[in-house]
Amino acid sequence: MTFIETTVEIAREAGGLLRELARQKLVVDYKGINDLVTNADRASEKLILHRLRIAFPNHQVLAEESAGGRPPKPEPFPEYLWVIDPLDGTTNYAHGLPLYCVSMGLLHHGQPFLGVVYDPERDELFTGGPAIGAFLNGKPISVSAEKELGRSVLATGFPYDIKTSPENNLGIFGRFCLRCQAVRRLGSAALDLCYLACGRLDGFWELKLHPWDTAAAWAIILGAGGKVTAYDGSPFDPFALETLATNGLIHDQMEAVLHE
Numbered sequence: 001m002t003f004i005e006t007t008v009e010i011a012r013e014a015g016g017l018l019r020e021l022a023r024q025k026l027v028v029d030y031k032g033i034n035d036l037v038t039n040a041d042r043a044s045e046k047l048i049l050h051r052l053r054i055a056f057p058n059h060q061v062l063a064e065e066s067a068g069g070r071p072p073k074p075e076p077f078p079e080y081l082w083v084i085d086p087l088d089g090t091t092n093y094a095h096g097l098p099l100y101c102v103s104m105g106l107l108h109h110g111q112p113f114l115g116v117v118y119d120p121e122r123d124e125l126f127t128g129g130p131a132i133g134a135f136l137n138g139k140p141i142s143v144s145a146e147k148e149l150g151r152s153v154l155a156t157g158f159p160y161d162i163k164t165s166p167e168n169n170l171g172i173f174g175r176f177c178l179r180c181q182a183v184r185r186l187g188s189a190a191l192d193l194c195y196l197a198c199g200r201l202d203g204f205w206e207l208k209l210h211p212w213d214t215a216a217a218w219a220i221i222l223g224a225g226g227k228v229t230a231y232d233g234s235p236f237d238p239f240a241l242e243t244l245a246t247n248g249l250i251h252d253q254m255e256a257v258l259h260e
Contacts, residue, residue: 015120044086083215089188105215115219128223193217
């Protein structure tokens with residue numbers, strides 16, 4: 001099987017496991033005040049890692065629950081690095097809110113190669129990469145054609161240390177609320193970014209995301225014709241602290257608000 005066929009198979013299997021476990025009693029632990037982890041996160045990651053080791057034994061893997069915190073940027077980058085979030089949207093999941101997904105990104109020498117994001121509750125499978133385009137359940141998708149920030153719907157989230165750090169996105173959130181049509185906070189960065197890729201959203205920004213939150217959707221957005229950078233427009237680094245993603249047409253306008 002190809003990279004994408006194998007990844008889709010693994011993501012669907014992990015998503016099915018998550019959907020099944022969501023109907024059972026969860027075991028919830030806390031990595032921090034606002035940072036949950038469940039037995040489903042761990043079970044999904046175990047499944048994915050096992051399958052990847054069989055399919056791609058020479059590839060390296062970075063996965064959220066086994067990473068033990070914010071990982072350093074690899075120096076040098078391996079040829080192939082899988083960046084895995086076995087359950088993005090854990091807080092939603094633990095509270096029975098059906099907005100979560102499996103996110104599997106593949107970097108080639110540190111650059112986006114392939115992304116697969118699977119939402120098991122809606123059976124929505126996002127796939128894509130810069131060289132292959134972007135797809136939702138096999139049908140081509142593209143970013144929106146909205147050119148005006150004032151008519152745009154954006155999404156964001158807040159860092160786990162919102163209660164203790166002054167860099168908490170609250171001020172920026174307020175500015176965007178006054179400048180765009182609406183701001184949504186859905187609780188899964190990977191799904192937010194995929195909704196941007198298929199035109200449901202026009203822009204996204206967030207602080208302090210981890211590489212497993214963005215690696216897969218980064219590839220999908222590029223395949224859909226969108227743009228992903230740091231807040232100042234410099235090249236995106238999934239190991240850094242800033243994510244700005246748009247349809248490309250409102251990018252400069254969002255940059256301006258971020259730097260007011």
